[in-house]
Amino acid sequence: MSIFKKSKKNDTRNGQVYYRPMRDITLLRLFILPTIILLIVINVFPLFWSLFLSFSRYSAKMPNIWGTNPRMIGTINYSRILTDPDMWIRFITTAKYVVLSVGGEMILGFGLALLIFRSDFKAKGLITTLLVLPMTMSPVIVGLMWQLFYDPNWGTFNYLLGLGRIDWVSDPARNLYSIVIVDIWMWTPFVMLLSIAGLSAIPKYLYEAAEIDRASWWLKFRKITLPMVYPLLLVALIFRTIEAFKIFDLPMGIVGRGAVAPRLLSLHLYNVSFVTWKTSYGSALGYIMLIIIIATTSIFIKYLNKAKQ
Amino acid sequence: MAEIALKNIVKRFDSLVAVNNLNLRIKDKEFVVLLGPSGCGKTTTLRCISGLETPDEGKILINEEDVTNKRASQRDVAFVFQLYALYPHLTVYDNIAFPLLAQGLSKKRIRQEVDRAAQVLRIKHILNKKPRELSGGDMQRVALGRAIVRRPEVFLLDEPIGTLDAVFREEMRAELKKLHVDIGATTVYVTHDQVEAMSMGDRVVIMNLGVLQQVGTPHEVYNKPKNLFVANFIGSPGMNFINCKPSRGPRSKLVLGLSVVNATIAIPDEIQRTIIDKKKEEKDLVLGIRPENVMFSQKTKSNSLPARVCVVETMGSYNIIDVKLGDETIKVRTAPSIVPDIGETVSISFDPEGINIFDEETGDSVA
Numbered sequence: 312m313s314i315f316k317k318s319k320k321n322d323t324r325n326g327q328v329y330y331r332p333m334r335d336i337t338l339l340r341l342f343i344l345p346t347i348i349l350l351i352v353i354n355v356f357p358l359f360w361s362l363f364l365s366f367s368r369y370s371a372k373m374p375n376i377w378g379t380n381p382r383m384i385g386t387i388n389y390s391r392i393l394t395d396p397d398m399w400i401r402f403i404t405t406a407k408y409v410v411l412s413v414g415g416e417m418i419l420g421f422g423l424a425l426l427i428f429r430s431d432f433k434a435k436g437l438i439t440t441l442l443v444l445p446m447t448m449s450p451v452i453v454g455l456m457w458q459l460f461y462d463p464n465w466g467t468f469n470y471l472l473g474l475g476r477i478d479w480v481s482d483p484a485r486n487l488y489s490i491v492i493v494d495i496w497m498w499t500p501f502v503m504l505l506s507i508a509g510l511s512a513i514p515k516y517l518y519e520a521a522e523i524d525r526a527s528w529w530l531k532f533r534k535i536t537l538p539m540v541y542p543l544l545l546v547a548l549i550f551r552t553i554e555a556f557k558i559f560d561l562p563m564g565i566v567g568r569g570a571v572a573p574r575l576l577s578l579h580l581y582n583v584s585f586v587t588w589k590t591s592y593g594s595a596l597g598y599i600m601l602i603i604i605i606a607t608t609s610i611f612i613k614y615l616n617k618a619k620q
Numbered sequence: 621m622a623e624i625a626l627k628n629i630v631k632r633f634d635s636l637v638a639v640n641n642l643n644l645r646i647k648d649k650e651f652v653v654l655l656g657p658s659g660c661g662k663t664t665t666l667r668c669i670s671g672l673e674t675p676d677e678g679k680i681l682i683n684e685e686d687v688t689n690k691r692a693s694q695r696d697v698a699f700v701f702q703l704y705a706l707y708p709h710l711t712v713y714d715n716i717a718f719p720l721l722a723q724g725l726s727k728k729r730i731r732q733e734v735d736r737a738a739q740v741l742r743i744k745h746i747l748n749k750k751p752r753e754l755s756g757g758d759m760q761r762v763a764l765g766r767a768i769v770r771r772p773e774v775f776l777l778d779e780p781i782g783t784l785d786a787v788f789r790e791e792m793r794a795e796l797k798k799l800h801v802d803i804g805a806t807t808v809y810v811t812h813d814q815v816e817a818m819s820m821g822d823r824v825v826i827m828n829l830g831v832l833q834q835v836g837t838p839h840e841v842y843n844k845p846k847n848l849f850v851a852n853f854i855g856s857p858g859m860n861f862i863n864c865k866p867s868r869g870p871r872s873k874l875v876l877g878l879s880v881v882n883a884t885i886a887i888p889d890e891i892q893r894t895i896i897d898k899k900k901e902e903k904d905l906v907l908g909i910r911p912e913n914v915m916f917s918q919k920t921k922s923n924s925l926p927a928r929v930c931v932v933e934t935m936g937s938y939n940i941i942d943v944k945l946g947d948e949t950i951k952v953r954t955a956p957s958i959v960p961d962i963g964e965t966v967s968i969s970f971d972p973e974g975i976n977i978f979d980e981e982t983g984d985s986v987a
Contacts, residue, residue, distance in 0.1 A: 519672050520705040524719035524766065525693040534718070538709045 365389070365595035372588040381591065388595035397574070405576045408487060409555045412494040416551055419495065420502025421544065425536075427503070428510045439507075446500040454564015457493045461565065486566045487573040493561055498554070502547045509543035510536070545615045549608050556604055576600055622683055622696070622773035622806040623648050624669060629678035631664050638664040639675070640830040646808060651800050653821030654810045657853070661830035662810045663702075663778055669808060670699045670776050682774065697774040698767035698805075702782060704759045706751040706766075713747040716765040723770070737769040740802070757788050764796075768803055775805040782811065793819055814854055818842070826850050844976075848983040851908050851976060857940060857951045859908045863980065866901050876907060880946030881925055888972045894987040895977065904980040911940065911953035913974025917967050918960055924967035929960045943968060 333341075365388055369381035392398055427439060445453070460468040461479035469477055479489040513536065521531045559577040566572045568582055580600070584593030624646040631639040639661040646652050654662035667673040668680060671692030680688045687695050698719075706715050716737055720730045738744045741761040751759055760780060767775060781792045797820050800807045811817055817824045818838040826833040826841060826849075834846040845851035845859070852858040862878055869875035874892040875884040885907075895901060917924065927943035927950065939959065941952045943966065952968060960966055977986040 514705075516701060516703070516705040517707060519692075520699075520701065520707070520766075521718070521722075522672065522692040523670060523697065523699040524722050524770075526718070526722040530722055534710070534721075535707065 361594040361597060364591045365598050367591050369591040369594075370588045371590040388592050389599070391592070392596055392599060398579075401574045401576050401579055404487065404574045405556065408491060408494075408558070408573070408575060409552060411488070411491045412498070412555050412558075413548065413551045415491065415495040416499045416502045417544065417548060420499045420547070421506045421540075423499065423503045424506030424510060428507055443500045443504060445497045446504075448497070450497070450560035451564050453493065453497055454561045457489075457496075458565050461489055480566055481571045483571050483573065486571065487575075490558075490562050490565055490573065493565060494555060494558065497561070498551060502544075502551065505543050505547040506540060509540035512543075513539045542615060542618045545611055545618060549611045549615070552607060552611070553604055556607075557600065623681075624774065624806060624808070625679075625681040625684075626665070626669070627679040627681070629665065629668060629675045629680070631661070631668060631673060631675045637830050639668070642678070642827075642830075642832050644825060644832065644835065646806060648806055649804055651797070651807045651809065651820060651822045652825060653817040653823070654808065654825045654827060655814060655817040655821075655853075656812065656827035656833075658812055659829075660827040662812075662825075662827050664830075665827070666699075666776050666778055666808060666810045669774070670697050671695045672699070695774070696772050697776055698770060698772035700760075700763050700767050700775075700777045700780045702779045704751070704763040706759060706762055708751055710750075711747065712743065712749050712751070712754070712762050712765075715751065715762055716747075716769050719766060719770040733769050734765075737765045740768070740799070741765050756784050757792065760784065760792065764799065768799070771803065772805055775800070775803065775807040777807065777809045779811055780809075781816070782813070789816075796820065814856065818854075826853065828853075844985070845908070846985050848906065848908070848978050851978070851985075855910060857911055859910055859976070860914065860950045861978075862907045862909075862945070862948055862950070864905050864907045866895055866903075866905060874901070876905070878907070878925075878945075880948045882946075883925055885925075885970065886923075886972075887975060887977075891975060891977060891987040898986055900977075900979060900986050905986065906978040906980050907970075908976035908978055909970050910974055911951045913971040914950060914952040915969045915971060916941065916943075916952045916954050916958065917969075918958075918964070919967070921967050921969070924969040927966055927968050929962055929964045929966060932959060932962070934959070 364381060366383060366385060367381035368384050368387075373380045375381075423442065427435065427442075432438075457468075458480060460466050463469065463476045463478045463480075466479075468479065469475060478485070480486055517535050517539075518531060521535055526534070557577050558575070559581065562568075562573060562575055562578055563581075568578050568586070572578055576596070577600075580593055580596050583589045583596065624644075626642055626644040629639050629642040630637070642661075642665060644665075654665060656662045664673060668675045671687065671690060671694070674689065678688070679686055682695060682697075692699075707718065710718070713734060716734045717730050720733055725733070734747070735744070738747060741764055743758060743761045743765060746754060746758055746762075751762065754762065763780070777796070780796070781789050784792060793816060796809075809816075809820060821838060823835060824838055824841050825835050828849050834841055834850045836844075841850060841854055845854060848861065852861070862880065864876040864878050866874050867877050867884065869884060869886070873886070874895060875886055877884045895905075915924075920926070925945060927945045929941060929943050930949065931942040933940040933942075934956065937956060939954045939956055941954055941958070941960065943950050943952060945968070950968065975987075978984065979986055
């Protein structure tokens with residue numbers, strides 16, 4: 312509600328002009344307008360534009376001539392993607408990446424959270440902060456940094472682990488796992504933080520009740536800790552799965568997008584869209600990835616809603 | 621069989637002494653109530669018995685076995701928490717089954733035992749519900765179920781019915797007492813509600829500021845309070861206190877001089893003797909008298925004190941009348957038919973049987 316009185320016209324009193332003050336709702340709309348415009352221009356419009364492009368033949372590098380570039384070709388892009396045998400390898404590689412990295416992060420993150428939450432030592436806050444550091448860095452920098460660590464000739468990774476000259480970066484049989492290791496290193500703290508939040512939310516009296524009920528630590532863990540943290544673990548799982556599925560900056564930083572690079576969907580998407588400039592084909596691939604992500608996360612969200620009940 | 625003994629228990633939280641040198645012996649199958657105002661250390665004492673807290677000093681014996689440093693899970697105790705502490709994500713059935721699951725019983729045995737407990741507590745119809753779907757009373761029953769299903773030797777209850785509404789509380793009081801008789805466990809019950817304490821306890825333990833004040837049957841703590849705190853805390857309203865000083869009256873009998881009204885009252889021979897025996901003749905004393913032991917008359921009588929009526933509270937089956945005796949307010953309990961006018965001058969006297977004498981300096985009972 313406005314504190315000013317509403318009036319239709321500007322008021323003229325004592326020869327001075329009083330402007331009609333703006334109504335609150337108008338002011339409100341004005342405030343959110345920039346955000347809405349920005350969202351439409353950089354999110355909503357491209358979403359629909361790329362959907363349209365995915366049903367056409369179009370290259371962003373060629374001059375726009377309606378009917379030729381873009382030219383409607385129906386579902387040809389989609390059928391080409393889904394019948395490409397290489398593409399299945401990319402799907403499987405990406406799935407492998409997601410399962411390994413997210414799995415590792417969940418187990419390590421939750422484990423670390425349990426360790427930190429249960430123990431009580433002086434530098435607990437400092438250690439927690441240090442553990443969270445990897446998460447706060449820029450992924451591209453992390454990628455480049457690890458590329459240096461991994462260098463078979465003078466990298467510290469092999470040296471510290473005493474592994475000899477193992478090529479972690481350019482060996483196609485191995486470099487997927489190198490990226491998985493970095494992903495785990497970088498994102499375990501995220502799972503850990505969410506787990507700590509979940510653990511701190513469990514009321515202490517439940518453990519007291521379980522102690523009175525003479526429960527073993529394993530029963531307490533299985534029947535109290537795990538079910539109570541489960542919703543937050545699911546949230547972490549959803550976030551990490553989405554992120555890992557479309558991971559681009561880490562593999563790009565560590566291995567690059569060349570011939571030896573692991574066959575990840577995101578790297579392929581980059582190659583077709585911005586190297587060979589098959590924009591419409593890339594749009595179709597992007598949409599397929601989007602559908603996969605939405606499908607996977609909606610399953611998780613279903614479990615989440617169930618857990619909340 | 622479970623006899624509990626607390627020996628010189630001290631429990632500190634940082635600088636706060638929650639329990640100070642507590643000694644207590646609880647007999648097998650006894651129903652003992654720990655009573656006191658909030659912060660008096662009664663819950664801490666209970667938690668020490670359960671093993672959820674370890675005392676800083678002293679020993680706890682259950683059946684003559686030293687359990688001071690044993691964890692709660694290593695003692696055969698059941699604990700009912702003030703706010704129930706049910707497992708929110710488990711059904712009522714699973715909540716009650718939890719202690720049996722921890723014991724590693726077979727599924728069939730668990731079902732039998734849970735059914736039996738549910739039968740006793742009349743909660744069979746809610747076994748498949750989650751705690752948040754339950755009313756306070758049902759949650760309490762589930763918490764009790766979880767406690768009794770294991771047939772523990774010691775049964776500890778921390779204000780179990782404090783959050784229920786008044787009508788239901790009365791019902792649960794009777795149920796709990798019956799349950800105690802049925803399961804035959806030694807029960808320690810914490811409450812701040814003296815009605816609960818008096819109606820349920822075989823013995824009542826009154827605590828204040830971490831210090832034990834008096835242990836006794838409800839009758840004892842009501843009629844023979846050991847000190848001013850107990851006298852004031854027990855009873856609703858509490859005991860009336862009037863400062864007094866003994867002096868020699870006619871035939872060199874000991875009488876009490878009441879400074880507020882500049883009058884003396886006679887006291888029974890027995891009390892006179894005790895005062896003399898305990899060498900309190902020269903001391904400042906406090907006369908304590910329960911509201912129902914103050915005799916009230918609207919006519920002027922000899923051997924009685926004049927007082928002015930201030931407030932009349934009608935309680936239904938009785939009235940509480942506040943009268944001013946000098947500057948001192950005295951609460952009198954009368955029959956419901958007696959309704960004096962405000963400001964009316966009445967006469968009051970004290971039933972010799974109900975007179976308690978305390979030392980003003982120490983607060984301890986003299987006679």
